[in-house]
Amino acid sequence: MNILRSLLILSASILSISVHAERVKDVSVVEGVRSNQLIGYGLVVGLPGTGEQSRFTEQSFKAMLGSFGITMPGNLRPKIKNVAAVAVHADLPPFVKPGQSIDVTVSSIGSAGSLRGGTLLQTFLKGVDGNVYAIAQGSMIVGGLGAEGLDGSRVVINTPTVGRIPNGGMVERAIKSPFTQGDHITFNLNRPDFTTAKRLADTINELVGPNSASALDAASVRVIAPRDPAQRVAYLSTLENLEFKPADTSAKIIVNSRTGTIVIGKDVKLQPAAITHGGLTVTIAEQTNVSQPQPLTQGDTVVTRQSIVDVDQDDSRAFVFDPGSSLDDLVRAINAVGAAPGDLMAILEALKEAGAIHGQLVVI
Numbered sequence: 148m149n150i151l152r153s154l155l156i157l158s159a160s161i162l163s164i165s166v167h168a169e170r171v172k173d174v175s176v177v178e179g180v181r182s183n184q185l186i187g188y189g190l191v192v193g194l195p196g197t198g199e200q201s202r203f204t205e206q207s208f209k210a211m212l213g214s215f216g217i218t219m220p221g222n223l224r225p226k227i228k229n230v231a232a233v234a235v236h237a238d239l240p241p242f243v244k245p246g247q248s249i250d251v252t253v254s255s256i257g258s259a260g261s262l263r264g265g266t267l268l269q270t271f272l273k274g275v276d277g278n279v280y281a282i283a284q285g286s287m288i289v290g291g292l293g294a295e296g297l298d299g300s301r302v303v304i305n306t307p308t309v310g311r312i313p314n315g316g317m318v319e320r321a322i323k324s325p326f327t328q329g330d331h332i333t334f335n336l337n338r339p340d341f342t343t344a345k346r347l348a349d350t351i352n353e354l355v356g357p358n359s360a361s362a363l364d365a366a367s368v369r370v371i372a373p374r375d376p377a378q379r380v381a382y383l384s385t386l387e388n389l390e391f392k393p394a395d396t397s398a399k400i401i402v403n404s405r406t407g408t409i410v411i412g413k414d415v416k417l418q419p420a421a422i423t424h425g426g427l428t429v430t431i432a433e434q435t436n437v438s439q440p441q442p443l444t445q446g447d448t449v450v451t452r453q454s455i456v457d458v459d460q461d462d463s464r465a466f467v468f469d470p471g472s473s474l475d476d477l478v479r480a481i482n483a484v485g486a487a488p489g490d491l492m493a494i495l496e497a498l499k500e501a502g503a504i505h506g507q508l509v510v511i
Contacts, residue, residue: 169392171388185237187235188233189283191259191265192230194263197262200226248317262307281318288312333368336367339364348362348368351368351370354385354389
């Protein structure tokens with residue numbers, strides 16, 4: 148195929164790109180190439196007395212014994228302290244085939260104290276369509292630890308009620324991927340941007356040919372692709388390693404109000420503004436005084452309260468920004484007045500309220 152031959156010949160010329168260039172595979176994903184979530188319900192056995200005694204656990208335990216031909220009387224409540232009901236979930240990667248293994252996560256859904264030392268019995272993992280795609284079973288790895296004393300005191304380290312089984316799920320059914328269908332493949336950008344989408348389409352067109360790629364919107368770029376699966380794999384292998392320069396991020400200031408962390412983008416600009424920064428400390432203390440009567444005066448003891456108010460105001464400082472001041476100017480000025488993180492957040496919010504910041508202020 149001419150398109151494929153041209154790509155293979157020209158793929159060696161892709162390396163001479165600028166330092167800030169990124170590969171297509173690092174900024175986008177191929178539409179239809181995705182993982183799928185699986186979930187199931189099962190039993191964990193072999194726990195060292197840290198299981199649970201609940202109605203649904205008993206029902207599940209009886210159903211499990213019934214599958215092996217063991218019938219228990221309906222009025223009999225088994226004392227099971229070594230069994231726990233759990234939810235099992237996993238991600239089914241794209242293109243995985245029957246017979247391959249996947250990791251599974253096991254979480255207690257009852258009152259079990261810990262899953263440490265337990266073994267998951269055969270559990271069917273279903274997709275959103277209700278079909279079984281994998282079967283999970285095996286011994287769990289639990290990173291948490293819990294200990295409880297007779298007086299009710301308890302120590303818990305991490306989470307002892309969640310465990311993992313590496314390669315504990317066996318894939319039984321493959322999910323058909325739309326990757327080999329149609330005459331196009333679509334790249335979806337991880338961070339939608341009109342400029343980035345246009346640059347990606349232009350880069351592919353320069354290599355493959357005019358009108359081979361087109362930007363559908365700010366997030367998607369559609370590319371003509373061969374139908375033959377082998378050629379399509381080679382074709383995509385070349386495209387995903389193309390390097391191009393994505394658009395710069397928008398001017399933005401991110402403020403984390405919980406930790407006081409502030410991140411300011413390099414494109415943030417300031418309009419003319421004057422800021423005064425000062426500290427005002429008000430201290431209010433309550434003092435209790437006791438007044439005792441003189442001897443033989445038959446007076447009463449009186450308790451009086453005295454409030455002490457102290458006001459301490461630091462010298463205020465002011466600085467002025469010229470039009471188009473940059474991030475460096477802002478940081479240098481704030482450091483000069485010795486502003487704390489809390490003061491810096493207040494300054495940024497005041498600048499934004501006054502319309503003196505060219506950029507978006509985001510508080511998380």
